[in-house]
Amino acid sequence: MPIKTEVWSVGLTPALLQETILPSEQLLEDMIVSAPRLLSEEWMLIGRQESTGLGGRIDLLAIAPDASLVLIELKRDRTPRDVVAQALDYASWVEKLAAEDIAAIYKRYRQNADLAADFKAYFGLPLDEEALNQSHQIIIVASGLDASTERIVAYLSERDIAINVLCFQVFQQDAQQLISRSWLLDPVATQANASNTRSDGPSEPWNGEFYCSFGHSSTRSWLDAQALGFICGGGGTWYSNSLKMLAPGDRVWVNIPQQGYVGVGRVTGRATAAADFTVIHNGVDTPVLQAATRGTYHAEHRDDPTLCEYFVAVEWLQTVPVEQAIKEVGLFGNQNTVCRPTTPKWRWTIERLKARLPHFDKT
Incomplete structure (x- = not known):
């Protein structure tokens, strides 16, 4: 059923706030540009009202930490069929953008800005030109969601198209207007669809094997992960949410970016926040932030469910040191x-x- 949110005031006699509307969808676009966190803390805006050369202009374009692109289209007054069809049409244009095209779009969005430098400042990661635009997702922004749009988007998502709807509702409280947002689908699933359908070649049925990127650095240590049996990711929902795809029994192959593959293991638990995750250390069940001492693991955010590190317990089948x-x-x-x-x-x-790590299937 279509997304519908109700907001109540807090007190002994709660009052239902009246739903209202923004003066225009243009105001919503302006608000997003002014405060991109309305969309996501994990995306950096890089383009606005960019001509596609196909007789239209995309509303907004963003980039994610893995250098994938996010096409953001406001529903405005279009029918569900029109907005989805146009978004898919624009996505076919986004898919073909080369690195130099994306850099030029960003320069038009922020005059004389440098995409690589700003990407590094925003995400704390170098921009890998080879990874740039290897995948993308489509986000439709709407001030209301009808059943037809919901059915169309759900149908496409179930067939691995990385598409989602972010629905905003506006409420009146005295002289002030408040805005809420709700995702139609779990953003983790959309992110997963985007990462699974890369634009660098054909796709095929998933083989059941999970991939893990383990950022070995001062934040997290592969030595800790080896010794204590875990993989982890954090510092923002984009990094931690995908861990929730893993379930006990899954097999995961671990790669350290710029270094290589270092192990394969069998998942034994679900993604758990740092404050609640424990490991066996010196024969004793110990909080991970006490036992894992070779990295910081975003310990300063241990009580923040958005920024904290999340861990998944793993029984290692075979590992090698970073040097190997x-x-x-x-x-x-x-x-x-x-x-x-x-x-x-x-x-x-x-x-x-499997040839290099022959104990991948040991019991």
């Missing part, structure tokens, strides 16, 4: 903490890794 990481030309790589790749490169990568 498996790195070959053509092996699959991705900056998502966890994903379910559907590119033929992933199948080939697994074949190579």
Whole structure:
């Protein structure tokens, strides 16, 4: 059923706030540009009202931490069929953007700005030109959601199209207007669809093997992960949410960016916030932030469910030290903490890794 939110005042006699509307969808777009966190803390806006050369202009364009693109289209007064069709049409244009095209779009959005430098400042990561625009997702922004739009978007998402709807509602409280937002679908699923359907070649059915990008640095340590049996990701929902795809029994192959593959393990638990995750240390069940001492693990955010580190327990089947990481030309790589790749490169990568890590299936 269509998204519907009700907001009540807090008190002994709660009062239902009256729903109202914004003067225009243009105001909503202006608000998003002024405060991009209305959309997501994990995206950086890089374009606005950019001509596609197809007889239209995209409303907004953003970039995610893995250098994938996010096409953002406001529903405005269009019918469900029109807005979805136009968004898909624009996505076919976004998919073909080369690195130099994206840099030029950003310069038009922020005059004389440098995309690589601003990406590094925003995300704390270098912009990998090879990863740039290897996947994308479509976000439709609406001030109200009808059943037809919901059915269309759900149908496409179930068929692995990375599309979602962010619905805003406005409420009146005395002289002030308040705005709320609700996702139609779980953003984790949309992010997963985007990472699974990369634009660098054909896709094929997922082979059941999970990929993990483990950021070995001062934040998290592969030595800790090896010794204590975990993988982790945090510092924002984009990094931690994909861990929720894992379930006990799943097999996961771990890659350290720029280093190579370092292990394969069997998942034994669900994604758990740092404050609640424990490991066996010196024979004793110990809070992970006490036992894992080689990294910071965003300990300063342990009580913040958005920014804290999340952990997944893993029984290692075979691991190697960072110095012996498996790195070959053509092996699959991705900056998502966890994903379910559907590119033929992933199948080939697994074949190579099984030869290098022969204990991948031990019981």
